Amino acid sequence: MSAQRAITQAEASPRALQDALQGALQRALQGALQETARDASPEAPPPAPAAAPRRVSLGSLLAATARRHPDRIAVVDPADKPAWSDRPAITWTYAAAAEIVERLARGLRSWRLPPGSRIGLCLPGSAESALAILAVEAAGHVACLLPVSWDEERLLAAAQGVALSAVLTQARLGSAAPAERLCTVAARYFGLRYLAAFGPDVPDGVINLDRFVLDGPAGEPAEPAPASAGIVSFVGGDPERPIYRSGESVVAAAAAHLVAMRVAPGERILSLIGPHDLRGLATGLGAALVAGASLETMPLFDGAAFAAALRRPGPTHLVAPAFLEKNLAGRDLPEDLRSVALVHRAPARLPGRSRAAGRPQSLRLDTVVDTIVFDETALLSGRRGTAADLSLVLGKPERLALPATLMALRHGPDGRLAFRGQASAAAALQRGTPPTVPSDAWQETAYAPVLFAGLATAIEAMETPEPAVSPEIFAPA
Template identity: 30%
Template sequence: MTAAAPHPSPTLDGLFRRVLGRQPEALALVDPADKMRITATPPKQLTFAEADRAISALTAHFIGSGLPANSVIAVQLPNTVEFVLTVLAAHRAGLIVALLPQLFRQAELTMALNRTGARGLVTSSKIDGVSHADLIMNAAADAFSIRYVGGFGNDLPEGMAALDDVMACEFEPAIAVLQDARRAAIISFDVTADGFRAVPRTHLNLISGGLAVFLEAGLPQGAIILSALTPSSFASMASSLVTWLLSGGVLSLHHPFDNEVLERDINAQACDVLVVPAPLAERLAASGLLDRTPTLRHVLGLWRAPEQVATSAAWSSPQTTLTDIYLFGEAGLFGARRGADGLPVAIMPGSHGAPRAVANSSIAGEILITPKGTLGLRGPMVPVLAYAASAEPSRSLVASKPVDHVDTGFAARLDRATGAILITAPPSGVMAVGGYRFLAQDLTEWAKRLGQNAMLTALPDRLSGYRLAGRASDNARARDALTELGLNPLMVEAFRDRAAAD
């Protein structure tokens, strides 16, 4: 008797197809209610069948445009249904998706494209009034590997494929591309003490991260999830897109942040799960907004500055549970659901998995203290090789022990009384404003270009980790100079006029 072929490991598109087969006419994706303001295009609501047709149309277009399997397509899109459709279509076409943060401007875009050897680019005509289509076209001109550029929205530049038309027109289904869950699915971008870094992850890495969040939070099947995260990182993918596919429910999207629209969307969609940055979740709970959303039961709070969790206030929304999601750049994450007292749960070293896991169940990962006094991560979601690649080769003739974990750089120690891990400080020399990380030395270098009296610094901020502030003899001139250099808008807006801001 011939042995049965092993069942293939799931991919993101495979998870989508499983839900599609069970409930094709069920609602799948919901756009932000204020999408017209964000991209100048009307909001959409798609069933799984409608989403599948759009994904198939985009898949046929990508393959027909000559993008070869296993090549990289870079994506810079807002938190709208087009992002989800593009990612799943790219995977169905056998492509690897590079996630470009919206805050990346020409200098960073060019670096990311050249680092990954991207063959294609997809963006939106405008996002919040900024012409991202023009930014992408300028970056593509500086990246010799780019052979294809597509965009959603109106008034696209010449040479950019109109993807709204692609989804609306008839198409010939493409020949199926064999998807391998062990191959890279996405590439995200991180900054460590060694500098800018591209971090590839397989489908299995992604699904492992999503499972860690899904199981720790105790999310229900068929959940209606509202995600208010910019889709540009491993954490945003794992906690929203992957948890949606695992639950088989609805993914409702919110463009950060408008509290009135957020409250209206939660109630209109009867959402039971909210995914937001943790400091914002604390503010929403304190303001009483969460108590005005009767269907909401679960809040996933993402901590980009996990050293702040221990000093956070007790969770104050009685009808919802908060799951703290600890983020360590693009290296990995873990979650801990708060108990009845609303206080953060002690994080113990060793393996972690689903709460009250049965014996011999699989683990989500392992947390350790490195000999350097920093926090290390290992497990099925952690891309160890991506972080070990820049390490200098050993000069010793004796082979060293292979690295099996990622050193996150976050200072940590064990509490003598409880044995719990205490995360005490972020990585040295690395600043984070929200999800945007950069080297502290870069601030000084950019300020030097603006003259002797210019200053650019990072100040601690509870909501975003740090905020940028600048000073120059002529702030307007400094803003123009930084914009011309292709710098991130956070750098530019550090030189806003204080009187005008007030």
């Protein structure tokens, strides 16, 4: 049974989901790369029974779909991209995306950086951003997601705080010049050894990634790619609060989200949230690769461009910030729109019961998914108006219909929410070696649900108690 089929069973039989999802996800995700390799080489002998399975990653999912369905669309650039980047809007198939990722990864591996080095990605949510994330992962380094809106001081603080060795960016973004901004950062932080950018008019001293891709080697890799070293994102866009999670944790977070979203292979995810943090990565690129779907993002929101993208034919799943619900409600939405994921950041007020699907003042759609992001620790999704409605689940965590090893939820003694499982395995990043994050450890958050009659009406931030200060002890003179 495939991961997608197990996810589809959620509505018909929650118990079947409990039984099937655990094994299906593990087989489909961890075994994707091995199964694909056997399809490509039918005469190759099966792997030795004692061989450990390769770790699942976003790149392994890309490669698996590229081998099985090379002509399926993977990433779609917004139509207005040339206006703000001087770069063409390109539609990438899975096969083409896999080849470009491999070219980029080989180039990154040629840099004199030790495995697991931290490489910043300061890019808008276009195709280059998705390919760069996958290439850094394939090169065996840690991708650090730097919001392209950050100014020089915040970029410098992040570069110093996580010890960046390189940054991939873009020459132009509207009237801004991210590559030039990062040149100034590199002049102030000498640990930044490599700076590379996509686009025309790349500044002097900056590696041109377009040439990097065109002149790079193509074809199958000569040796197995290094293991994924993980992802770093920043809590609330604060450069002083980096969070690390493994590649497996990113895939698990996307899989848990898809249980509610239910995206079928070959369908389209249209996202208004860039892959700059957990919410954008898990609901966008991660979800598309786990489902074998297509991803289209809109880095710079334009009402007319969004309306045109939404009207394009084909089954579509929209991912949007929760505040856009009032703009979408009451509008004539396309029949091909299969679901709308409204993404909230904790703390947040949950939609009232009168806004459940089919009620007055609601979206004219019976497939609304609420998603709440708890800093960079966890992402919780539930289909509105069903047994998985987040108002019900946050009121009684035992209602969460996911395998415990994927995600578990509980109320702490003071009411705080805590998560456990592979989808929430994350920890604060230190300048040294990335931490080992056990998936069986409870991750406490700073948030608690506001309950009324057993239902959660909001998520509020709890005050963190100040640690007791030990008296200073002075040695006698």
